[in-house]
Amino acid sequence: MKKYFKYIGAIALVAMAAMSLSSCSEKGFDETIFPDVTDELDPSSYTYKFDKWLKENYLDVYNLEFQYRLKDTETDMYYNLEPATLTNSIDLAVLAKHMWFDVYEEVTGSKEFVKMYGPRILMLVGSPAINPQSGTIVVGLAEGGIKVTLLNVNTMNVNNIYALNGDYFHTMHHEFAHILHQTKSIPREFQLLSLGHYDASNWQDRDPRVVNSLGFVTPYGSSEIREDFAETIANYITKTDAEWEQIWLNASRGFWTEGDETSQDLSTLTYYTYFYYENNEVNDEKRKGTTWNNINFNEDGTMTLKGQYQRGKGTPTKQEDGTYLDEDGKLCDRQGYLLDSEGNRIPIIVYDVEDRDGVDGVALLTQKINIARTWFREQWNIDLDALRNAVQTRVSNYTPEILESLRQQVYGIQ
Amino acid sequence: MKKLFYIFALGLTLSMASCAPSEVDDIFDENPAVRIDNAVKNYTELLKSNGGRWNMKYFANGDEGGYNFMMLFKNGSVEISGKNYYTGDAFVQDESMWEVIADYGPVLTFNTYNEVFHLFSDPVPDGTGLGGDYEFIVMKAEENKITLRGKKTGITAVLERVTDNVTDQEFFAEVEANRAASFSTLVDTLYITTSTGYQFAAVGHNDEVWTIFPAAGDRAANIIDYPEIMNSMSTRNGIRFMEPLSFFTEYDPEAFIPQDFTIQEDGSLLAEDGVTRITAGPLSNVFAAKLNTFVVDKTDMGGDFKTYYENFTTGARAALRRTINDLCFTYFNIFDSRRFNRFAMQFKAASLSCAIFLDYTIVDDNTVSISFNPNAATPYNNNGKTYYNGVEQLRDFIAMLTSRQLSFKTDNVLRPTVLTMYDKANPENYFVLKMTQNANYVDESTIEY
Incomplete structure (x- = not known):
């Protein structure tokens, strides 16, 4: 009997299932409830030319949506943001292609690399993202290898390619580096190089020269490993030779700090690469920092303070022979400045600050760039130096006429 | 068997329940995706229809007044004009883009930068700026009025259709005139x-x-x-x-x-x-407020008021050889001394400032009576004393005024600039009083004695 009920039960369940399904068959599951959406462009639209150019140059080629119309749901709602101007959006679209996408095509020989690994969305925001609490400003974001956001587009100055390169294309290289290392991880070797020197909380208050000396390319790079990696790559590509000369110089130096080093607010500190002793009295309490514009760089390689000389002790006393001596009997002039054996005032000697941070900044930066170079070559089959050269060539060749011709790609569409 | 029946009953109920969404759909005719898609299309067409001109009434935040914008909605672009404090009170117009999107329901977004409109949502320099919205949920749409709610602030904005031939500049001129009149x-x-x-x-x-x-x-x-x-x-x-x-x-x-x-x-x-x-x-309160001085218009007075005033000026010239000018009622010399912190009838005799201190009583919303006590500790200032004692017609003038109930009327009950003060018993006896700001007036709560 039990067996009988078991069969009846099974039949009942099957029947119920059939009833449930049949009861819904009117609607079915083969039709979408969503309305048909066409992706055809409307030639009468205000932005038809731009939209057509974006479709042909970004969407069709790189499968990339160039979002210049701001949707706040696409942004971090913590920030108050405003849209980008249409004219700046057009400029940035053509420049981004010229300075970034086309560079990768030139170096890799095809569009496939960026199409495969590049972002799917490039979003423009007119304003910077300012944290109302900390006041820190975000100028670019990358989210999970999908979307790169460029902010502060409304203040863009197309006449300054160096600023454009630093503000926007640097950001794109930086964010793209994140996308790449989220695909193939940062080499272990790199991750170990600066352990103990990162400062995730106060990086924004760190002096750019001091972080160079610690082996970071920028303060932001000193915040954490992943930012260090992205900043190393982005800055290696985008910074000019002259800018790198300054970085190498900073990296080779020591820095001496005036101010309370135990303070939580690092921005209150002043950093010096040169120092002197007051009146040449070698004593830690007499040590003072100074900057290059106060210094005479002498032919013999020594450095002296401009317009300052060593003074004698007390009031000078005139001797019978017309010379003056200080209270210690040292030769000085009428104003009390000590004189050397040739009768010249004795300058205040300036010294380089010793590099005591325990880090060989130049070696460390060189090592980081080498790791990145190898990583690009081995993991991505890309010559990082060729990439840098291509970018720098485009930067140095940039003229307003080039921008105008790029703009015509959009405005000239019929 | 009973158990089997319950299983069937349960199954039947469940199968019916599984169809419930269809019935909900029936209530709204269409499914949600189609409904919102239709709303987006309908609102887009509504904004562009009948010339596409709208006036937006907009508040960026709760800490300052609101702003008018004139908007001309076209196919994808919108011309926005404004004239306000942030445009330097200059008329400014800019063209940018707009869209109705399916977001939190249908949302009207101004999604490329417009220099007239987006300055209210610019976060520079502190991350908040003026805190205004540029994306709005469509709460209610009628043919000539659309009610919006700012997505971030939740503040209501309204679009009202403009169909007459007024230009944008004329529109803002009307608003300014209206503000001045308000x-x-x-x-x-x-x-x-x-x-x-x-x-x-x-x-x-x-x-x-x-x-x-x-x-x-x-x-x-x-x-x-x-x-x-x-x-x-x-x-x-x-x-x-x-x-x-x-x-x-x-x-x-x-x-x-x-x-x-x-x-x-x-x-x-x-x-x-x-x-x-x-x-x-009440006009009695307006007259009693210390904020203003009420200057007697010499060219527009009547009846006894005119007669007694003219007698006073003639008498002053005869007795003291001075011309009387600038007769007014005011709160007198609040800075000089606490003892002069009083309501007064003030006039100038040549360059001398004369004050006769009065008291007033509010009789009703439009009527006051004034009084003068020559035996008070300070019935006048020194110049006032000279004229009170030396000009009989001044004493008569004061006696006349203090014997009447004085009523008021005005041409504008919101922003009166002129009060007519008349004898309640005989309106033909009147002064026209021009209101000016009392230079001596200071909010007493701010004075440190």
Whole structure:
């Protein structure tokens, strides 16, 4: 009997299932409830030319949506943001292609690399993202290898390619580096190089020269490993030779700090690469920092303070022979400045600050760039130096006429 | 078997329940995706229809007045014009893009930068800026009016269709004229009388950030204990508050809750209910306010007032060889001394400033009586004393004025600039008083003695 009920039960369940399904068959599951959406462009639209150019140059080629119309749901709602101007959006679209996408095509020989690994969305925001609490400003974001956001587009100055390169294309290289290392991880070797020197909380208050000396390319790079990696790559590509000369110089130096080093607010500190002793009295309490514009760089390689000389002790006393001596009997002039054996005032000697941070900044930066170079070559089959050269060539060749011709790609569409 | 029956019954119920969404769909005719898609299309067409010109009434935040924009919606672009403090009071127009998108329901977004509009949502320099919205949820759409709610602020904005031939510049000129007609620095307190007769007082209207409090009782205490802060903006027809004045019902449960007021011929602002009204309040209070000086118009006076005034000026010339000018009623010399901190009839005899100190009593909303006590400790200042004792006709003039009840009328009950002070018993006896700001007036609460 039990067996009988078991069969009846099974039949009942099957029947119920059939009833449930049949009861819904009117609607079915083969039709979408969503309305048909066409992706055809409307030639009468205000932005038809731009939209057509974006479709042909970004969407069709790189499968990339160039979002210049701001949707706040696409942004971090913590920030108050405003849209980008249409004219700046057009400029940035053509420049981004010229300075970034086309560079990768030139170096890799095809569009496939960026199409495969590049972002799917490039979003423009007119304003910077300012944290109302900390006041820190975000100028670019990358989210999970999908979307790169460029902010502060409304203040863009197309006449300054160096600023454009630093503000926007640097950001794109930086964010793209994140996308790449989220695909193939940062080499272990790199991750170990600066352990103990990162400062995730106060990086924004760190002096750019001091972080160079610690082996970071920028303060932001000193915040954490992943930012260090992205900043190393982005800055290696985008910074000019002259800018790198300054970085190498900073990296080779020591820095001496005036101010309370135990303070939580690092921005209150002043950093010096040169120092002197007051009146040449070698004593830690007499040590003072100074900057290059106060210094005479002498032919013999020594450095002296401009317009300052060593003074004698007390009031000078005139001797019978017309010379003056200080209270210690040292030769000085009428104003009390000590004189050397040739009768010249004795300058205040300036010294380089010793590099005591325990880090060989130049070696460390060189090592980081080498790791990145190898990583690009081995993991991505890309010559990082060729990439840098291509970018720098485009930067140095940039003229307003080039921008105008790029703009015509959009405005000239019929 | 019973068990089997229950299983079948349960199954039948479940199968019916599985069809429930279809029935909900039937209520709305279409599924949600189609409904919102239709809404997006319909609102897009609505905005562009009939010329596509709209006036947006917009508040960026609760700390300042609101702003008018004129918007011309076209296929993908919108021309927005404005004229306000942030444009340097200059007319500015810019073209940018707009879209109705499916977001939190249908959302109207101004999604590329417009220099007229987006300065209110610019976060520079502190991350917030003016804090305004540029994306709005469509709350209600009618043929000529669309009610929007800012996505971030939740503040209501309204689009009203403009169909007449007024240009944008003319529109803003109308708003400015209306604003000038609505408020005056000569009136520091306004009164809102609700639909049921309850009365609120309000200050701050000239800055468009009102502090509204019960008019009855201790003003100083009420303004601290019961302040309701509400900002407003001038419109083409009157004023609009950022939100309905819903706190009215906390004081008067039956009161109509107004938001928009239209300026009337008598100058008052009248709410949508046709009853709730904003005025400068009783003219007796206007006269009694220390804020203003009331200058007698020599060219427009009548009856006894004219006769006694002319006798006084003639008598002064005969007795003291001085010409009398600038007769006015004012709160006198508040800076000079506490003993002079008094209401006075003031006049100039050549360059001498003469003051006769008076007292007044409010008889009713439009009437006061004034009195003079020659035996008071300080009945006049030194110059006033010379003329009071030396000119008999001045004594007669004062005696005449203090013997009458003085009533007031004005051409504008919201922003009076002129009061006619007349003999309540005989309106042919009158002075026309021009209101000017009392240079001597200082809010007494700010004075440190």
